[in-house]
Amino acid sequence: MSTKRFNSYEFATKLSQEIAEYTPTTSGSENKNNIRNKVYQFYPSSGDKLQREINLDFNPEQAGMVSHFIGEWAFDHKEELIKSNLPKEEWDSLIENLVVSALETAKTAHSKSMTSEQSVKLMENAVQLTYEETINKLASQHEIKSDEINKILKHPYLEEIKKFKAENLKNLKMTLSVQKKKLKLFIKEFIKFTSGVCLYLIGLIGSIVSLIMFLNIYIINKLILIFSVIISSIIAVAIKLNKNIKLLIIKLKAEKKNKSKIKQTKLKNYSKKILTDEIRIELANNQYRKILSVNIMELKQKFSYELGYILPRIKVIANYGLAENEYNIYVRDQLFAKDKVIFGGKMLTNKVLITDNIEIKSEWLKASHPITKEESYWIKDEDQENFKNINLIDPINLIIDHLESVLINNADTMFTLEKTKQLIEQSKSIYLDDFSLPLATSRKIFVNLIREEVSIKDINLILQTLIEFNSDYKDSDFLSEQLRKKFSRQISSKYMNKQNELNAIKLPQYIEELFVYNKPSLSSLADSIEVQMNAEYLKNEKYPVVLCSADIRLNFYRELKQKVKYLPLVVLSDDELADYISVKDISNFQEFQAN
Helix, strand or coil, X not given: CCCCCCCHHHHHHHHHHHHHHHCCHHHHHHHHHHHHHHHHHHHHHHCCCHHHCCCCCCCHHHHHHHHHHHHHHHHHHHHHHHHCCCCHHHHHHHHHHHHHHHHHHHHHHHHCCCCHHHHHHHHHHHHHHHHHHHHHHHHHCCCCCHHHHHHHHCCHHHHHHHHHHHHHHHHHHHHHHHHHHHHHHHHHHHHHHHHHHHHHHHHHHHHHHHHHCCCCHHHHHHHHHHHHHHHHHHHHHHHHHHHHHHHHHHHHHHHHHHHHHHHHHHHHCCCCCCCCCCEEEEECCHHHHHHHHHHHHHHHHHHHHHHCCCCCCEEEEECCCCCCCEEEEEECCEEEEEXXXXXXXXXXXXXXXXXXXXXXXXXXXXXXXXXXXXXXXXXXXXXXXXXXXXXXXXXXXXXXXXXXXXXXXXXXHHCCHHHHHHHHHCCCCCCHHHCCCCHHHHHHHHHHHHHCXXXXXXXXXXXXXXXXXXXXXXXXXXXXHHHHHHCHHXXXXXXXXXXXXXXXXXXXXXHHHHHHHXXXXXXXXXXXHHHHHHHHHHHHCCCCEEEECCCCHHHHHHHHHHHCCCCCCCEEEHHHCCCCCEEEECCCCHHHHHC
């Protein structure tokens, strides 16, 4: 039975109003408000995640246990961080790390069918380890003084919170005990009162009967009839009153039982379903949300067709807290990119200005391309008629290109162990039983391929190649390079022109030796390659590739990518060229040759 949906925004609103009850009085009103606001800010954005994890199939008891544990740790550590000397800007990031760690561990425990005690112990260890690693990392970055580390890791403020919760529970028990005594006293007094009334009525009736014996028989008959009606009414009222008293007692007992569960219910629901959205785009202008969603569907189809990678759901929401025309790109609830676009306008890049010899107008709005960071300009609607044959960039397409760049460059964040397992299990390879490569190593291989836009669609060929090597090799980088050789035709054909020519900046042997033995010169080498790439783009409106030997390809790409951040860098090895491709060497390294 799957977990039921709930309104995470309504839940977070109520919870943020009640959260102050759980914060010790020593925290101060400012910190209470800080915790309450962060609860409302963080949990609505992540409240629907657990119900989408359909493969885990949590039942209500399991979901409640996971939610209770994660909520208590997130809240307790938030209070502890407020009391510590940790920089305020690190609070939310640390809490998110703890939540993600606990959730991943919970999913692992569930997939292995662990008991509740085993799951809780595993989650506690994972959260404690993540907490210590994060604190030590901040200490290594000099965000925390060394003499403060042990003090923070001992959790001095968690004891204060536990003491505060214990006092609240003690007060609750005392209140319930007082209410119970009052209820017993009320029932006792009511029974005494009812008994007195009944005795009074019996005495009154006896007196009336004695009086009737002296009266006329006719009058006696009439009085008997009247008193029969009165007695019947009294009995009916007594029966109804007795029924109401029983209902009141049942209601009071139910309220007592419900009050004893209120605290537990609040804690269980404190962080229920707080898993994050994997990809989210926030727009200041909600008018273009639908058209952006349509373009996102096309991007997902492109990823699926060209890379063989199915992207998760990408949400587009309005954020009225952003400045006009701003947008944010979140991956797993972390802000990876933000920029501005002018809806209704078009972007004109500096390369286009130079290529087409266009004069800059004063009314154009100066900007920076979000991916290449080159100088650009936004032109208005009325000026677009003068550039019908010029390559202008639409703001929606610009956001989509920016999103695509973020997803490819951060494939290691998106491609999880779970996705790796699903991809391997979907394979129909008859050799799947022989595949013994660790899941973490397989994930690194897929990330290496996706990051350089190599398709993983042919999963059967990938697994077959890995099986051939994994008995002797376990290194993910080595195995990634072997896969690239298998896909050499696919890789090299993407960058050749119609004449089967590949424009390449080919590294001479002395340049490769310079890279291997003289790493400090990499910066000037990167500058030279960047200049050559831009020069080639201005000639042919297409960036060249960098060609080197297979021995240094991967390391050279990774280090060069750190220097040439904003250009579409492609580094190929000689072994990755198809037989029918001819290389046109456009390299120029004269300044290095002179040295």
